[in-house]
Amino acid sequence: MLQTKSVVLDAQAIDRALIRITHEILETNKGAQDIALVGIVTRGDLLAADLAQRIKEIEGVAVPVGSLDISFYRDDVATHFSPELHTTTIPFSIEGKTIILVDDVLYTGRTIRAALDALMDFGRPSAIQLAVLVDRGHRELPIRADYVGKNVPSSKQEHVRFLLEPVDGRTSVEILQAAPGERIGSAPLGGES
Amino acid sequence: MALLLKNARCVDPSVGLDAVVDVLLRDGVIVELGCDLTVSKGETVDLVGKVLVPGLVDMHVHLREPGQEYKEDMQSGGRAAAKGGFTGVLAMPNTKPVVDTGARVSFLLEKAREVTRTRVYASGALSHGLGGEALSEMGDMIAAGALAFTDDGRGVQDDGMMRRAMDYAKMFKVPVLSHCQRESLVGAGVVNEGLVSTRLGLAGWPAAGEEVQIARDIALSELTGCALHIQHISTAGGVELLRRAKAAGLPVTAEVTPHHLFLSEDDLDETYNSNLKMNPPLRTKADCAALTAALIDGTIDCIATDHAPHAAHEKALEFELAPFGTTGLETALGLVLTHLVATGTLSWQTLVERMAHAARRILRIEPVRLQAGSIADLTVIDPEFNWMVTADGFVSKAKNSAFIGRELKGRASHVYVGGYASLDNGVVVV
Amino acid sequence: MGALSCEHVLNIQDLSNADIMLVLDTARSFKEVNERTIKKLPTLRGRTVVNLFLEPSTRTRTSFEIAAKRLSADGINMSPSTSATVKGESLVDTAQTLDAMDCDLVIIRHRYAGSPYVLTQNMRAHIINGGDGKHQHPTQALLDLFTIREKFGRFEGLEVGIVGDIAHSRVCGSLAPALTALGARVTVVAPPTLLPACPEALGADVSFELDPVLEKLDVVYMLRIQQERIEQSPLPTLREYARLYGIGTDRLARLKEEAIIMHPGPVNRGVELSSEAVDTARNLLLYQVNAGVAVRMALMYLLLGGDKDGLAA
Numbered sequence: 001m002l003q004t005k006s007v008v009l010d011a012q013a014i015d016r017a018l019i020r021i022t023h024e025i026l027e028t029n030k031g032a033q034d035i036a037l038v039g040i041v042t043r044g045d046l047l048a049a050d051l052a053q054r055i056k057e058i059e060g061v062a063v064p065v066g067s068l069d070i071s072f073y074r075d076d077v078a079t080h081f082s083p084e085l086h087t088t089t090i091p092f093s094i095e096g097k098t099i100i101l102v103d104d105v106l107y108t109g110r111t112i113r114a115a116l117d118a119l120m121d122f123g124r125p126s127a128i129q130l131a132v133l134v135d136r137g138h139r140e141l142p143i144r145a146d147y148v149g150k151n152v153p154s155s156k157q158e159h160v161r162f163l164l165e166p167v168d169g170r171t172s173v174e175i176l177q178a179a180p181g182e183r184i185g186s187a188p189l190g191g192e193s
Numbered sequence: 194m195a196l197l198l199k200n201a202r203c204v205d206p207s208v209g210l211d212a213v214v215d216v217l218l219r220d221g222v223i224v225e226l227g228c229d230l231t232v233s234k235g236e237t238v239d240l241v242g243k244v245l246v247p248g249l250v251d252m253h254v255h256l257r258e259p260g261q262e263y264k265e266d267m268q269s270g271g272r273a274a275a276k277g278g279f280t281g282v283l284a285m286p287n288t289k290p291v292v293d294t295g296a297r298v299s300f301l302l303e304k305a306r307e308v309t310r311t312r313v314y315a316s317g318a319l320s321h322g323l324g325g326e327a328l329s330e331m332g333d334m335i336a337a338g339a340l341a342f343t344d345d346g347r348g349v350q351d352d353g354m355m356r357r358a359m360d361y362a363k364m365f366k367v368p369v370l371s372h373c374q375r376e377s378l379v380g381a382g383v384v385n386e387g388l389v390s391t392r393l394g395l396a397g398w399p400a401a402g403e404e405v406q407i408a409r410d411i412a413l414s415e416l417t418g419c420a421l422h423i424q425h426i427s428t429a430g431g432v433e434l435l436r437r438a439k440a441a442g443l444p445v446t447a448e449v450t451p452h453h454l455f456l457s458e459d460d461l462d463e464t465y466n467s468n469l470k471m472n473p474p475l476r477t478k479a480d481c482a483a484l485t486a487a488l489i490d491g492t493i494d495c496i497a498t499d500h501a502p503h504a505a506h507e508k509a510l511e512f513e514l515a516p517f518g519t520t521g522l523e524t525a526l527g528l529v530l531t532h533l534v535a536t537g538t539l540s541w542q543t544l545v546e547r548m549a550h551a552a553r554r555i556l557r558i559e560p561v562r563l564q565a566g567s568i569a570d571l572t573v574i575d576p577e578f579n580w581m582v583t584a585d586g587f588v589s590k591a592k593n594s595a596f597i598g599r600e601l602k603g604r605a606s607h608v609y610v611g612g613y614a615s616l617d618n619g620v621v622v623v
Numbered sequence: 624m625g626a627l628s629c630e631h632v633l634n635i636q637d638l639s640n641a642d643i644m645l646v647l648d649t650a651r652s653f654k655e656v657n658e659r660t661i662k663k664l665p666t667l668r669g670r671t672v673v674n675l676f677l678e679p680s681t682r683t684r685t686s687f688e689i690a691a692k693r694l695s696a697d698g699i700n701m702s703p704s705t706s707a708t709v710k711g712e713s714l715v716d717t718a719q720t721l722d723a724m725d726c727d728l729v730i731i732r733h734r735y736a737g738s739p740y741v742l743t744q745n746m747r748a749h750i751i752n753g754g755d756g757k758h759q760h761p762t763q764a765l766l767d768l769f770t771i772r773e774k775f776g777r778f779e780g781l782e783v784g785i786v787g788d789i790a791h792s793r794v795c796g797s798l799a800p801a802l803t804a805l806g807a808r809v810t811v812v813a814p815p816t817l818l819p820a821c822p823e824a825l826g827a828d829v830s831f832e833l834d835p836v837l838e839k840l841d842v843v844y845m846l847r848i849q850q851e852r853i854e855q856s857p858l859p860t861l862r863e864y865a866r867l868y869g870i871g872t873d874r875l876a877r878l879k880e881e882a883i884i885m886h887p888g889p890v891n892r893g894v895e896l897s898s899e900a901v902d903t904a905r906n907l908l909l910y911q912v913n914a915g916v917a918v919r920m921a922l923m924y925l926l927l928g929g930d931k932d933g934l935a936a
Binding site: 069122 | 648649651652655656659660661663664665666667694924927928
C-alpha cells in the first residue's frame with residue numbers, strides 16, 4: 001500500500017505551472033504555427049489536451065493533439081509486461097511539424113526514449129520538444145526536458161505521482177512511499193513515476 | 194527332481210477343482226494332488242494365500258524375431274511372458290522375413306527352445322509373404338510345427354483368396370486366425386470413427402470396417418468348414434455376429450485384448466498418446482461393455498494380448514505416423530484380476546477357462562489340467578499384490594504400454610513350465 | 624507468465640473467452656500499427672521466432688513471417704526443402720535441435736494432427752499451432768473472430784454457417800468451437816461425404832443443404848474445396864458441388880442485408896464462390912488476410928511479453 005508522504009504541487013500550483021509552460025512553448029516556437037502536442041498515455045495525454053486548450057485560449061489556434069502508447073517500444077517488455085494496451089491516436093501527419101511530447105513525470109528517461117522511437121515510426125518531425133509537469137531526477141539516459149513544471153528532488157524508493165481530478169478525485173502531484181517492509185512493485189505501463 | 198507346491202488354492206474348472214490342496218510335480222508332470230503331502234527328496238514351496246492354476250497361454254504375441262530384435266526378441270519376449278504369468282505364447286508370423294515356410298517355423302521353434310523357458314508356439318502366414326494374394330506353404334509349416342495360420346497385421350482383402358486359404362487350411366485341421374480389417378473402409382484410419390476422430394482431427398477407423406470382414410469370414414467358415422478364430426474383436430456389432438455364428442454351430446472362436454476391454458476412445462485426448470494407438474482402435478465405452486459381457490458369457494473364448502512391442506523412438510513419432518499397438522504380456526493378468534476378478538465380474542474358474550484352457554483348445558495343444566499325469570505348466574497368482582504399471586518396471590525390451598500409471602492388484606508370483614520355474618516369487622528366472 | 628492463461632496455443636480451447644478477447648483487443652492496436660507508413664515495432668527485439676512449416680503453405684507462413692518482422696523479432700523459416708525432416712529426422716529430433724538453439728517461439732504447420740504437442744514436450748519455447756493435419760488452425764480462427772467482431776461488434780446470437788469440406792477442415796475444427804463458446808450459433812453445411820463422423824463434437828448444428836439455412840445467416844463462411852480430395856470422390860463433380868453449395872448471383876441476392884461472406888483462401892473461383900461473390904463488398908476475404916497479421920502479432924506479443932528469461936519456463 002502506498003502512502004502519501006507529501007504533496008509537492010497542489011491544484012493551484014499545477015495550474016500556474018501549466019500557464020507558464022504554455023507561454024514558454026509559444027515563446028520558444030514564436031507562436032503556435034506548425035506545433036502539435038503528443039501526450040504519453042496515461043496522464044501525459046490528458047496534460048497535452050489541457051495544454052492545447054490553453055494554447056487555443058491564448059492564440060486562438062487549435063493545435064493538433066495526439067496520444068501515444070509506448071508499450072510496444074519499452075526496453076523492458078519482459079519485466080514490465082502488462083497486456084493492457086491503450087490506443088495510440090495521432091490523427092495528423094507529424095511530418096515537418098514541431099512535436100511537443102508531453103508527459104507527467106520525467107524520471108529515468110526510458111519512457112521518453114521509447115516515445116521518441118515510437119514517434120519516429122510515424123514520420124519525420126522537424127523537431128521534438130519535451131514538456132513535463134515534474135522532473136524528479138535520477139536520469140539513466142541523456143535526456144532533458146525543454147519545459148518543466150517543477151523540479152522535485154526525490155529518492156529512488158519513492159514514487160512521484162500526478163493525480164488528476166476526473167480520474168483520481170483530486171488534482172495534485174504527490175510523493176508516495178511504500179509502507180515499511182513493503183516491496184515496491186513494477187511501475188504500471190506508461191507511468192514512470 | 195520333485196517339487197512340492199503347498200497350501201495354494203488350486204482352481205481348475207476342467208476337473209471341477211477349487212480347493213486348497215498340495216501339488217507334487219516330478220519330471221515335468223503333476224504326479225499327485227492331495228492334502229498334507231510331503232516330499233523326502235526335493236524342494237517345497239509354500240504358496241499360502243496364492244492361487245494355483247493351469248499355465249496361462251497368450252495366443253497373440255509379436256516377438257519381433259527375426260528382423261526387429263531392437264523392439265523385442267524371443268528371449269526378452271519369453272521373459273516378459275513369464276513375468277506376466279504365461280507359460281506359453283503363440284508367435285505371430287509378421288516378422289522380417291515373414292514366417293511363411295517350414296524352415297522359418299523351425300528356426301523360430303529351435304531358437305525359442307535355446308533362449309527361453311517360456312513355450313513359444315508358432316503360427317505361419319496364411320498368404321505368401323502376407324501379401325494376401327497367394328497361398329503360403331502351409332503343409333511345410335505344419336510339418337515343422339506350426340499350429341495356426343494368420344495374416345495378422347493385415348486383413349486378407351480378396352474374398353476369393355480368403356476362401357481358398359480357408360479351404361486349404363481345413364485339411365490340416367488347424368484354425369485360421371483372422372485380423373478383420375476391410376481396407377477400403379478403414380483407409381488411413383487411426384482411431385475409432387466417431388466423436389474422438391472428429392475432435393482430434395484424425396482419420397476414423399469405423400466399426401463397420403471390422404464387422405464387414407468378420408461377417409465375411411464367418412460366411413466363409415460356413416462355406417469351407419474351416420475353423421475360424423477372430424482376432425482382437427473390438428466392437429459390439431462384431432460380438433453380435435460372433436454370437437449368431439456360434440448359435441448356428443459354426444466352428445468360430447474369438448479373442449479379446451485387455452486394451453479393448455479396459456480402455457476406450459475416451460482415453461484419447463489432446464496429448465495424442467501414441468501408446469493408445471491400436472489396430473483395431475480403442476472403441477466406445479459401450480463396446481467395452483459388450484466385450485466384457487461376451488467374455489463372461491463365453492461368446493468370446495479367450496483373452497489374448499496382441500503384445501506389440503515397439504521402440505521408444507517409433508512411438509515418439511506423430512500419432513498418425515507412430516506404429517500401432519501396446520505391449521500386453523506383463524499387464525494382462527493384473528488388469529483382469531483388478532478390473533474383472535476383484536470386482537466379482539469374472540469368477541476364478543472363468544478366468545482359468547479364458548486365459549489358460551481356451552487358447553490350448555483353439556490351437557489343439559495338449560490340455561493342462563490340475564490332475565495327476567498332466568504336464569506341469571502352472572501359473573501361481575498372488576491376488577493381493579499391489580503394484581503400479583511403470584515404464585521402468587517392464588522385462589520386455591519395449592515400454593510402449595497403454596497402461597502406464599495404472600494401479601493394479603494381483604499378479605503372477607510363480608510360473609512353472611514343464612515343472613521348472615520361469616518365474617520365482619515375482620522374479621524372472623531364465 | 625505471460626498475459627494469457629496458456630503457455631502455448633495448440634488448440635483454440637487453450638484460450639479462454641477472456642484470452643480470446645484480449646488477443647482481439649491487442650490485435651486492434653497492432654492493426655493500427657499496420658496502417659502506419661512505418662509498420663515496425665521494436666517490441667520483440669532479440670527474440671527468435673521459428674516458422675517450422677513442414678507442410679507447404681504460403682499464406683499462413685507469410686503472415687507469421689510479416690508479424691514477426693513487424694515486431695522486430697528474428698524470424699527464421701524452416702520449410703520442407705530446408706528442414707531436416709526430408710532427411711528422415713524425426714519431429715522430436717527437430718524439436719530438440721531447435722531447443723538447443725534457444726528459440727523463443729515456434730510456429731508449426733504440419734500435416735499430422737497433434738504434432739504441436741510433440742514440440743511442447745521437447746522444447747522450452749512457446750508453441751503456436753499454425754495448422755495440424757485435419758485437427759485445428761487456431762490463428763485462422765482468431766483472425767476470423769477478429770473480422771466478425773469488427774463487423775458486428777458481438778458474437779452473441781450471430782448465425783454462422785460454415786460451408787464445405789467440414790470433414791477435412793482444421794479451420795472449422797478451431798472456428799466452430801470458438802464461435803460456439805462465444806455465444807454464436809454455428810451450422811455446418813456439407814454433404815454427408817464431407818462431414819466428420821460426429822459433427823456435434825464441434826458444437827455445431829448440421830445441414831446437408833445450404834438453401835434452407837442461407838437466409839438466416841449473418842456470416843457465410845465458405846471453405847475451400849480441395850481438388851485432391853475430389854479425387855477420393857466424396858463428390859461426383861465440382862460442377863454439382865457449385866450447384867448445391869456454391870455462392871453465385873442467385874444466392875448472393877438472398878443473403879441478409881448485413882450478412883458477410885468469409886473464406887480462408889485461396890478461393891476456387893467458380894466453385895465455392897462465383898467471381899461476383901468474391902469481388903462483392905460483402906466478401907471480407909482480404910480483410911481477413913489483413914487482420915491475420917495483426918492477430919498473429921498480438922499472439923506473439925502476448926506469449927512472449929513478460930517472458931523474463933527469454934525462454935518459456
